[in-house]
Amino acid sequence: MSKALSTLASITVLLGGLATLYIATDAGTAWTSESARKLDIQKNPKLLPTVELIGSTVGRHSIDKYNKPVILIDFIYTQCPTVCIGLGLEFRQLQNDLLALGYKDQVQLLSISFDLINDQPEQLANYLNRFNADPSIWAATVFGSAAEKSQVLDELGVIVIPEKNVGFVHNTGIYMVHKGKVINVFELNQHHQLLEAIISYLG
Amino acid sequence: MNTIAHKEPFAWLATAFTVFSLITLSPLGHWLESSMPMHVLVEIPLLIISGAILGKLMERPLKRISRQINIGGITGMLIASFTLAVWMVPRWLDASLTLQWVAWSKYLSLPLLVGLPLSISWSQLHPIARGVVKIEFLSMLFRLGWLYIISPERLCNNYLLDEQELLGQGFLIIGAALSVTWLIPVFFTYSERAPERLTSHSPESDTLENNAIPLLEIKR
Numbered sequence: 001m002s003k004a005l006s007t008l009a010s011i012t013v014l015l016g017g018l019a020t021l022y023i024a025t026d027a028g029t030a031w032t033s034e035s036a037r038k039l040d041i042q043k044n045p046k047l048l049p050t051v052e053l054i055g056s057t058v059g060r061h062s063i064d065k066y067n068k069p070v071i072l073i074d075f076i077y078t079q080c081p082t083v084c085i086g087l088g089l090e091f092r093q094l095q096n097d098l099l100a101l102g103y104k105d106q107v108q109l110l111s112i113s114f115d116l117i118n119d120q121p122e123q124l125a126n127y128l129n130r131f132n133a134d135p136s137i138w139a140a141t142v143f144g145s146a147a148e149k150s151q152v153l154d155e156l157g158v159i160v161i162p163e164k165n166v167g168f169v170h171n172t173g174i175y176m177v178h179k180g181k182v183i184n185v186f187e188l189n190q191h192h193q194l195l196e197a198i199i200s201y202l203g
Numbered sequence: 204m205n206t207i208a209h210k211e212p213f214a215w216l217a218t219a220f221t222v223f224s225l226i227t228l229s230p231l232g233h234w235l236e237s238s239m240p241m242h243v244l245v246e247i248p249l250l251i252i253s254g255a256i257l258g259k260l261m262e263r264p265l266k267r268i269s270r271q272i273n274i275g276g277i278t279g280m281l282i283a284s285f286t287l288a289v290w291m292v293p294r295w296l297d298a299s300l301t302l303q304w305v306a307w308s309k310y311l312s313l314p315l316l317v318g319l320p321l322s323i324s325w326s327q328l329h330p331i332a333r334g335v336v337k338i339e340f341l342s343m344l345f346r347l348g349w350l351y352i353i354s355p356e357r358l359c360n361n362y363l364l365d366e367q368e369l370l371g372q373g374f375l376i377i378g379a380a381l382s383v384t385w386l387i388p389v390f391f392t393y394s395e396r397a398p399e400r401l402t403s404h405s406p407e408s409d410t411l412e413n414n415a416i417p418l419l420e421i422k423r
Contacts, residue, residue: 009272017285033297159360
């Protein structure tokens with residue numbers, strides 16, 4: 001009798017355990033919080049908080065000022081020696097491709113710095129110059145305040161860790177905003193998927 | 204451990220409780236969690252050990268439940284394995300640093316669902332099952348160690364890449380050390396145990412020469 005009960009308990013735990021692992025990894029598709037975060041954004045688009053930014057030329061302004069149908073956002077800091085250069089180069093490539101496709105008025109590239117101390121309009125302008133940015137499609141800004149910075153980074157699950165050698169380490173991604181909502185995140189190596197997504201949204 | 208825990212139950216309870224509270228309520232936990240190797244190789248084992256001590260202290264009531272639903276220690280081992288497996292998923296280790304409810308799930312589940320069931324189930328487990336668990340545990344250490352060393356990407360957004368590599372090396376070192384410690388008895392106790400098993404029918408024969416007789420009997 002109690003042997004059967006014990007076997008039943010073991011089987012229950014086995015099935016419960018497998019179910020837990022299944023749920024805990026989104027059916028095996030999200031083993032890291034990075035993949036979970038991207039999956040979550042794709043499934044439940046996030047409302048982009050309305051915050052104030054300081055631009056390289058325009059001064060303090062609301063993020064609402066960028067009202068083209070598709071906005072691509074990346075988070076950077078201008079002194080970054082590593083990933084942000086990758087992001088910068090990817091934005092330059094996107095800029096060239098989008099201009100060639102004639103999407104100048106449909107797509108906005110927006111780099112937002114989270115380094116409130118070092119990144120002033122001057123540094124932002126230098127950053128744009130470094131990547132030959134075309135101001136008609138690519139803007140560089142910094143968060144207006146620390147509170148607004150955490151509001152946006154927390155909402156999107158961006159984690160920035162200060163590091164002694166390189167300044168900051170942060171998870172990267174290019175965030176696609178459509179109608180005020182963040183609908184997708186792309187990796188640096190997903191250039192073609194990103195372009196295809198833009199084309200499919202804009203027709 | 205068994206006898207020590209019973210001789211000084213209050214001292215052991217106090218130890219377990221102190222370790223648990225230091226990790227969950229004092230800045231020590233935060234400090235351990237600031238480094239990935241410390242988080243995984245120090246904090247998690249400490250939480251498991253504090254639960255194991257509790258399990259030893261409550262051995263009698265737990266054995267009573269165990270006789271009903273944990274025959275051979277199978278159910279307890281399954282609970283412990285699945286719970287530990289969840290915390291080995293980088294996503295949840297990461298989330299335990301950013302979400303309060305995940306942090307507390309970790310603090311409570313590691314002692315109560317890993318350490319405690321492990322302490323009452325391990326001794327009941329069939330020797331072969333015990334071997335399987337050990338091998339699976341070693342291969343988990345080597346798999347994770349290898350993964351953390353070669354992964355070019357950060358698996359936890361809260362930790363830097365070099366911490367991840369350090370943890371990978373830690374896994375490999377612990378795996379190698381455990382392999383050796385678990386392997387030594389296999390080689391050195393075989394010659395003592397083999398005759399023991401053969402003489403089980405004739406307890407009066409305890410020298411190797413006498414063992415030859417029951418050996419022949421078995422063959423016949």
